[in-house]
Amino acid sequence: MIRLAVPGRLEYRDVVLRVASSACKLTRPESERADDFDNEVVSAFGEAFNNVCIHGYRGRPPGDFAVEIDVEPDAITLRVMDTGHSFDPTLAPGLAVGALHESGMGIYIMRSFMEMTYRPGRPNVLVLTKRRVEGSSGRDVEAKTR
Amino acid sequence: MRFSRTDSGDETVLKVDGTLDAVTAPELRPALDALVAERRRLVTVDLSALRLIDSSGVGAIVSLFKRVRAEGGDVRISGLRDQPLAIFQLLRLDRVFMPGS
Numbered sequence: 001m002i003r004l005a006v007p008g009r010l011e012y013r014d015v016v017l018r019v020a021s022s023a024c025k026l027t028r029p030e031s032e033r034a035d036d037f038d039n040e041v042v043s044a045f046g047e048a049f050n051n052v053c054i055h056g057y058r059g060r061p062p063g064d065f066a067v068e069i070d071v072e073p074d075a076i077t078l079r080v081m082d083t084g085h086s087f088d089p090t091l092a093p094g095l096a097v098g099a100l101h102e103s104g105m106g107i108y109i110m111r112s113f114m115e116m117t118y119r120p121g122r123p124n125v126l127v128l129t130k131r132r133v134e135g136s137s138g139r140d141v142e143a144k145t146r
Numbered sequence: 147m148r149f150s151r152t153d154s155g156d157e158t159v160l161k162v163d164g165t166l167d168a169v170t171a172p173e174l175r176p177a178l179d180a181l182v183a184e185r186r187r188l189v190t191v192d193l194s195a196l197r198l199i200d201s202s203g204v205g206a207i208v209s210l211f212k213r214v215r216a217e218g219g220d221v222r223i224s225g226l227r228d229q230p231l232a233i234f235q236l237l238r239l240d241r242v243f244m245p246g247s
Contacts, residue, residue, distance in 0.1 A: 011169065036232060040232060043233055046198075050201070102208050109237075
């Protein structure tokens with residue numbers, strides 16, 4: 001398991017995304033290049049980080065952004081923990097795809113690119129999981145099985 | 147994030163390199179505001195060297211699009227690839243900014 005904790009401030013965004021990107025490399029043979037899997041994991045995880053820094057710690061001194069990353073040969077799980085304001089993902093505003101939104105896209109991106117569960121508490125725990133499927137990103141497979 | 151602006155007649159090409167996210171989008175805002183204030187007719191945002199974008203970066207570009215369109219102009223995007231392309235495709239914004247592609 002990979003463990004990382006940084007202050008929940010945006011200036012650490014590049015650090016945590018580099019760790020997630022590097023972890024994605026462990027889910028594929030060394031000879032293969034970054035692909036949709038990596039792009040989607042980094043996108044979703046980046047939105048999770050933004051959420052904690054911008055909304056979770058709004059109006060209070062920022063606590064930590066902690067993540068535990070489990071890597072398997074064909075999957076990755078990122079368990080994000082913070083002590084900020086919690087949120088109810090079921091109350092997240094819907095997103096009319098193709099509409100011209102300027103905000104409110106983060107949870108939609110997380111949910112679309114990865115399996116997502118959230119448990120509010122001390123700490124809040126957000127779990128993002130993605131499985132690699134040969135020849136396709138997880139998102140494509142989910143769409144086909146609906 | 148780095149950006150450069152090139153004007154040619156009615157068209158402006160704004161090239162954005164690196165990462166456009168919650169950290170860097172505020173740095174780009176003044177340049178976007180200037181394009182709106184100058185009522186540029188056609189703005190092409192060249193993202194061929196953009197490595198990473200998040201919802202904040204998308205929001206900045208959508209805001210530019212709305213404001214330029216409100217002044218009678220248009221905004222196009224060129225060079226989308228890799229992670230930024232995945233985000234624009236997910237949000238179906240590739241159809242907005244790259245019609246006919």
